[in-house]
Amino acid sequence: MKDGTLDELDRSILYALQQDSRHTSSGDIAEREGVSASTVRKRIQRLEEEGIITGYHVAIDYETAGLPLHAKLVCSAPIPQREELARQARDIPGVEAVREIMNGHNNVYINIIGTDHDDLSRIGQDLYELGLDIEDEQIIRNEYVCPYRGFLARDDLDW
Amino acid sequence: MKDGTLDELDRSILYALQQDSRHTSSGDIAEREGVSASTVRKRIQRLEEEGIITGYHVAIDYETAGLPLHAKLVCSAPIPQREELARQARDIPGVEAVREIMNGHNNVYINIIGTDHDDLSRIGQDLYELGLDIEDEQIIRNEYVCPYRGFLARDDLDW
DNA sequence: CTTGAAAAAGCGTTAGC
DNA sequence: GCTAACGCTTTTTCAAG
Secondary structure, three states: OOOOOOOOHHHHHHHHHHHHOOOHHHHOOOOOOOOOOHHHHHHHHHHHHHOOEEEEEEOOOOOOOOOEEEEEEEEEOHHHHHHHHHHHOOOOOEEEEEEEEEOOOEEEEEEEEEEEHHHHHHHHHHHHHHOEEEEEEEEEEEEEEEOOOHOOOOHHHOO | OOOOOOOHHHHHHHHHHHHHOOOOHHHHHHHOOOOOHHHHHHHHHHHHOOOOOOEEEEOOOOOOEEEEEEEEEEOOOOOOHHHHHHHHHHOOOOOOEEEEEEOOOOOOOEEEOOOOEEEEEEEEHHHHHHOOEEEEEEEEEEEEEEEOOOHOOHHHHHO
C-alpha cells in the first residue's frame, strides 16, 4: 500500500467517506465489507497517516448561507514561484480553494467567497499584491462534489 | 436565520467543521463557544436541514493514492441545457467535481480523475457524447481546500 | 493484518426552563 | 432558544490470534 496500491477495502472506505464523512461509522463500512469495525478503523487511521486522506471538510451552500458571491479567479504565476504563491494565497481571507495547474500561463485557479463586491475586489487586490496576475474572474453558479466511483469495484455499483 | 443570517455560533460551527468535520465533536465546539454540547448539536442539525450544510466529504491526495491523473476540463454547454448537462456529468465515472459558471462560453468546469491516459480519453468522450464541448484540458498539480475565514469574527483569529 | 472486549466519549431524544 | 439527563452508538485502547 505504501506504493499507492489500495485494495478493495481501502477503496470502499474512501468511497463511503466521500459520500458522508461525518455520519458514516466504521461499523457501517465494516458491515458492508464483512470485516470487523476495528479493521476499518485501523485502515482509516493508516490512510490518514500515509497522507492519502488529507482531511475532512463540510460542504456549504454559500448562497443559502447568505454569501452569494462565489467566484473563480484564473491567475498566472511565474513558474518558479507558482507553488509558493499558491500556498500563500490560501491564507488570504475569502479564499476557499486553490488549484495549481501544469500550464505556463493561467496556472493557478482560486475559488473565493465574498460578502459583497467590495469584498471580492479586496481579495483580488490581496492576490495581486502577492504577485499573482488575475487573468479572469467568473461567478460560480453551482458547485457539486462527486464521490470518485473508480474506488468501487464494478460489482459494487449498486450501492 | 432562514434569511441566511448566521450568528456567531453558526459561523463558528461551520468554521470548525471546515477544518475537520470528522474528528471535531459537538462538545469541542461547545467548549470553545461557552455553550452546551446539546446546543451545538441542534444547530448543526438545523444547518443541515436548511441546506446550508450540504454534505461532509473526505479530501484525498489522489497522487499518493496512486491516481496521478487529476485534470480539469473547461467545457461549454448551451445555456438552456447547462444545468441539466452539469447534473448528468456528475454521473460519469471519473468525474470528481462540477462547477457551473455564469458565462456564455466555457461555462462548465469539470475535475476528473483517471487511472491512465486512456481513462482520461474515455471520460472526455463520455462528456462529449453528453453534449458538452471540451475547450481545454489541464493537469492539476496541487489542490488545497481552505476553511472560509469569513466565518470567524475578527477577535477569534487566533484559533 | 485482523479481531474482540471494556472503558470513555459522543450522539439523538426527551423533558424542562 | 438553551440546557440537562437518559439510553444507545461509536471510538479508543488494550490484548491477543
